Amino acid sequence: MxxxxxxxxxxxxxxxxxxxxxxxxxxxxxxxxxxxxxxxxxxxxxxxxxxxxxxxxxxxxxxxxxxxxxxxxxxxxxxxxxxxxxxxxxxxxxxxxxxxxxxxxxxxxxxxxxxxxxxxxxxxxxxxxxxxxxxxxxxxxxxxxxxxxxxxxxxxxxxxxxxxxxxxxxxxxxxxxxxxxxxxxxxxxxxxxxxxxxxxxxxxxxxxxxxxxEQKRAPRRLAVLAALVLLSPVLLLLAQTLRYEIGARVLQARTATQLGVHDAAAVPAALQARRQAGTATDRLAMQLSTLFAAVDTLPAAELDQLDYNPAQPLRATLLHTDDASLQQLSARLADAGWHLDPGSSQVEDGRMRTPFTLEPLR
The missing domain is CATH 3.30.420.380 (Nucleotidyltransferase; domain 5)
Incomplete structure (x- = not known):
């Protein structure tokens, strides 16, 4: 060649x-x-x-x-x-x-x-x-x-x-x-x-x-179409739910290993201790890890944009299907010690687009 x-x-x-x-x-x-x-x-x-x-x-x-x-x-x-x-x-x-x-x-x-x-x-x-x-x-x-x-x-x-x-x-x-x-x-x-x-x-x-x-996308389109023909909507939903559940548990286990704890239930306390003693880079890495893990557990939700300034709270935009997804994300982040402050939502292509800021709970 x-x-x-x-x-x-x-x-x-x-x-x-x-x-x-x-x-x-x-x-x-x-x-x-x-x-x-x-x-x-x-x-x-x-x-x-x-x-x-x-x-x-x-x-x-x-x-x-x-x-x-x-x-x-x-x-x-x-x-x-x-x-x-x-x-x-x-x-x-x-x-x-x-x-x-x-x-x-x-x-x-x-x-x-x-x-x-x-x-x-x-x-x-x-x-x-x-x-x-x-x-x-x-x-x-x-x-x-x-x-x-x-x-x-x-x-x-x-x-x-x-x-x-x-x-x-x-x-x-x-x-x-x-x-x-x-x-x-x-x-x-x-x-x-x-x-x-x-x-x-x-x-x-x-x-x-x-x-x-386009050449790379063509086989993917064929595979997706074949899956849609062969699988019922119920099976697709079950597969997606299982994927997010497994992904969440894997992330929890990895986080526990990195923090030196043996029980996933001890992760929030370890994160809080690391957050108080760590550097700005450590805090950012933990904040991103927590945010990514929380978003990955929500079906059909994804992050569209991230913006970071050391002097300001982390800013991001969430693409989701309904208000319940945003509420679930807020609750999961609160359990991990973070406060989500959402902005005004807009509907684009059948999905909601919501900007928000993320900072430690006070």
Missing amino acids: TTTLLLLPADAAAESIAVRADAQGQVQSVGHATAPPEPSARALLVVPGVDVHLRWLRLPGRSMAQSRAAARLQLAEHLAIETQALHVVIAGSAEADGTRLVAAVDSVVMQQWLARATQLGFAPDAVVPDCLLLEPGADATAAVMHWDGRWLIRGAQLACSLEPEAARLLLGDRVPAVPPGPDPTHSIAGFARSAAHVPIDLLQHPFANKAAA
Whole structure:
């Protein structure tokens, strides 16, 4: 399978480079991308890693929407920017320690990259930051490569693109004895070798390739239709109820294990003790865990939005079917030591949409 890589420089006025690689990751051709590339089995857009925030985070939540919301809240504590303007993507697989690679880039910058690719007649199947096309160094060492006037650094839970001086400060005594040279040939060969397996793809969610997304959704639609034909409404309701009950018990057991208690009934007291003594990050993680667990026990209810500011109560929006669901959620959170203050509900597409704030009981 051949792969065409379009390497975008950080300077939009500079020429992009088109690289064609074979199935073994060997470079077949390199040239300036002044015309639409030749057709290949796969098209990979390589973007400047200097504009992408890359972190490995522990993310609560059982769904991708919940994990992305939790990632935004954690990123807000590290980045001095409005996280709602960020395009956030989470790697499909977790690391050995349970963390996941999270990539965040300004949505406007992402749009500009795709527009530059379109102008060159390039339709990418995936988008990846350049620093992630570098194999991590062995043991505690960091791999370093020179590209586009910067040093690309890749190590254990570390990936970034920095000016050489900043890179030296970050690496400290791990700076290579022989600094990477500016010759792009070595870097391009490294990109080609790693192109077959990218750790994360930025072309997701609002920027997802529509054709690929539709192809993935088609089998799911067929499976759902078959299930609706074969199963009666009563069986579907029973299956959903059982799923939420099992999910709630699993979450309770995990929470009890994390808090060091042996009985799920002791979780509220342990959470209260942790809440009083923990840091702001610990309190946020416990608050999210409690909220996600409570929502997961309500049939046909889900969180649509989360907004966190350390100086204010946690704000969220609940999609639900009736007032009883909101009352049940409020009662469950109150049992766990949290007060839910709902706002005005609106009906959208047959479901109720209710904003609310969540803070400790007084």
